[in-house]
Amino acid sequence: MADSISLADAAPVALDIARAVIEARDHLSEIDGATGDGDHGVNMAKGFRLVIARLEGTDFDLAKGFATIGDTLLSDIGGSMGPLYGSFFTEMADALDGRDAIDPAALLAMLSAGETAIVDLGEAAVGDKTLIDVLTPSRIAVEQAVGSGASLPATLTALRDAAATGLESTRDLVARRGRAARLGERSRGVLDAGAASCELILRTLADGLARHLA
Amino acid sequence: MNRVINDPDQVTEESLLGVLAAHPDLLARTDHPRVLRRADKGATPRVGIVTGGGSGHEPAFLGYVGPGLCDAVAIGEVFASPTAKSFHAAFQQADQGLGVACLYGNYAGDNMNVKMAVKLAAKDGLRVETVVANDDVASASAEEAQHRRGVAGEILMWKAGGARAAEGADLDAVIGAARKTIENTRSIGIGLSACTIPANGKPNFTIEPGTMEVGIGHHGEHGIAVLPVAPAREMAGIMLEKILADLEYGGENVAVLVSGLGATPLMELYLLYGHVDEMLRARNITPTHRFVGNYFTSLEMMGVSLTVTRLDGELDRLLRAPARSIGLTVAGE
Numbered sequence: 001m002a003d004s005i006s007l008a009d010a011a012p013v014a015l016d017i018a019r020a021v022i023e024a025r026d027h028l029s030e031i032d033g034a035t036g037d038g039d040h041g042v043n044m045a046k047g048f049r050l051v052i053a054r055l056e057g058t059d060f061d062l063a064k065g066f067a068t069i070g071d072t073l074l075s076d077i078g079g080s081m082g083p084l085y086g087s088f089f090t091e092m093a094d095a096l097d098g099r100d101a102i103d104p105a106a107l108l109a110m111l112s113a114g115e116t117a118i119v120d121l122g123e124a125a126v127g128d129k130t131l132i133d134v135l136t137p138s139r140i141a142v143e144q145a146v147g148s149g150a151s152l153p154a155t156l157t158a159l160r161d162a163a164a165t166g167l168e169s170t171r172d173l174v175a176r177r178g179r180a181a182r183l184g185e186r187s188r189g190v191l192d193a194g195a196a197s198c199e200l201i202l203r204t205l206a207d208g209l210a211r212h213l214a
Numbered sequence: 215m216n217r218v219i220n221d222p223d224q225v226t227e228e229s230l231l232g233v234l235a236a237h238p239d240l241l242a243r244t245d246h247p248r249v250l251r252r253a254d255k256g257a258t259p260r261v262g263i264v265t266g267g268g269s270g271h272e273p274a275f276l277g278y279v280g281p282g283l284c285d286a287v288a289i290g291e292v293f294a295s296p297t298a299k300s301f302h303a304a305f306q307q308a309d310q311g312l313g314v315a316c317l318y319g320n321y322a323g324d325n326m327n328v329k330m331a332v333k334l335a336a337k338d339g340l341r342v343e344t345v346v347a348n349d350d351v352a353s354a355s356a357e358e359a360q361h362r363r364g365v366a367g368e369i370l371m372w373k374a375g376g377a378r379a380a381e382g383a384d385l386d387a388v389i390g391a392a393r394k395t396i397e398n399t400r401s402i403g404i405g406l407s408a409c410t411i412p413a414n415g416k417p418n419f420t421i422e423p424g425t426m427e428v429g430i431g432h433h434g435e436h437g438i439a440v441l442p443v444a445p446a447r448e449m450a451g452i453m454l455e456k457i458l459a460d461l462e463y464g465g466e467n468v469a470v471l472v473s474g475l476g477a478t479p480l481m482e483l484y485l486l487y488g489h490v491d492e493m494l495r496a497r498n499i500t501p502t503h504r505f506v507g508n509y510f511t512s513l514e515m516m517g518v519s520l521t522v523t524r525l526d527g528e529l530d531r532l533l534r535a536p537a538r539s540i541g542l543t544v545a546g547e
Contacts (some may be wrong), residue, residue, distance in 0.1 A: 029414055037293050037433035038418025039411055046223065046291070047440075074330075080323035081292035083330055121326050177322065181361065183436050 004103035013208035014065025018048040019121040020204040032193035035180035040193040067093035087117035097194035104155040129173035131198035136165035160206040167199035222412040246303035251286040261379040262308025273541030282537030283376040295323030301331035313341040313385035319364025345392040352429025366510040367399035377535035403519035405430030450489035455519040469503035471521040476511035
């Protein structure tokens with residue numbers, strides 16, 4: 001099995017992510033409705049529908065695909081998620097500059113850049129019940145995999161598992177950032193909507209890359 | 215869902231078309247589909263005033279663009295912040311060479327998008343200063359006042375900031391007037407029923423029949439207490455008590471704004487205002503500026519918000535100055 005996948009071969013993953021978010025529209029809105037205003041899925045789906053319209057039928061690789069996602073979310077979505085995920089995908093695309101393939105190191109560079117962008121903008125930390133509770137442990141898991149010389153498939157499995165664990169961890173947390181923060185103790189017991197979409201994006205990324213490796 | 219709409223996903227766009235058709239004397243479109251500007255830009259160059267926020271709060275935010283108020287507005291999806299690019303385009307529209315004051319409400323999305331837009335504007339050499347309204351006393355404790363949401367108090371902030379700009383003040387003075395207004399303003403809401411974002415098709419929070427949520431947010435964010443529905447007199451007492459406990463009021467003049475949240479009849483808003491007026495005067499506080507109506511709504515939520523602003527000579531003068539917009543018109547003297 002190869003230990004890298006070319007950015008050209010990985011291109012469909014950008015569309016996979018868009019379709020997965022659109023499909024999860026109602027699910028994400030429902031999670032958001034428990035602590036926020038219930039529009040998370042709606043706004044995300046609206047943005048990713050535009051992404052598909054802009055990407056389909058064009059020639060793009062994964063970096064270009066992520067750059068298009070980033071630009072679309074920044075230009076057309078607004079809310080909190082527009083700037084957060086917009087910067088996330090823009091920075092991931094930039095981190096692929098000068099690379100022609102995804103290997104464990106490239107995956108780490110991408111996630112680190114995306115994480116930094118979100119932390120700078122949202123100023124959230126692990127434990128605040130936000131998407132950072134998914135993203136940071138996922139980046140750390142990939143970092144550890146890279147450190148131990150794991151293969152790309154093993155690294156993708158580590159990413160997927162860490163994202164799932166991170167999402168579940170938000171259930172017992174009390175929100176300290178975003179609209180749910182005003183709920184205090186009442187935010188405990190439900191998942192965070194941003195964490196749910198982040199897990200979905202990372203899972204779809206990991207699964208998509210793994211499928212192209214197989 | 216009984217609503218007067220076509221496509222639930224196009225409500226914001228389609229509503230804007232109607233706004234522009236109805237108010238060509240006040241509002242004009244720009245190159246950016248989600249930014250409107252004052253139709254008549256005004257003769258004298260002055261500091262530009264920009265606001266922006268999610269849709270569904272009409273007449274906020276676009277209804278406060280006009281002479282003596284805001285110069286341009288960035289418009290978001292229902293209950294979602296406008297994009298950074300929209301705010302940036304609104305800054306460019308409002309700029310007349312003297313800088314721009316961006317006066318908006320304290321929400322995570324708005325904060326992020328404004329922050330990014332201010333950076334974009336700085337690259338153009340455009341100076342933008344911001345004031346973030348945080349007048350909702352129910353949304354965080356006094357110690358954590360920086361986390362409080364901005365609600366209907368924003369209207370008085372726009373009024374004072376817009377009037378100061380119209381007087382020809384520089385950017386620092388305009389920002390100072392807006393900041394002073396919001397620092398002296400407190401608001402609280404009571405929700406009686408939930409609201410439905412058209413694209414969601416069902417309410418994302420519930421208020422049980424026979425109960426009211428004290429301190430509810432403009433998007434249904436939970437308040438501080440769920441109580442059995444009380445007579446209007448008691449609602450007025452509960453809201454006023456929370457507001458007065460938060461800022462020393464006594465023997466002074468205030469502005470009072472009672473806004474419906476969307477589905478409460480004006481008749482009931484006036485009924486409530488009568489109690490508020492009486493209770494304030496009993497404490498030797500005189501409401502010298504009074505606003506009762508649907509100033510800042512939350513789709514079809516039933517309920518009411520109360521805003522009180524402590525006035526000094528400057529704020530009194532700025533609130534008296536003439537202004538004209540969909541949401542607020544002051545004839546002036």
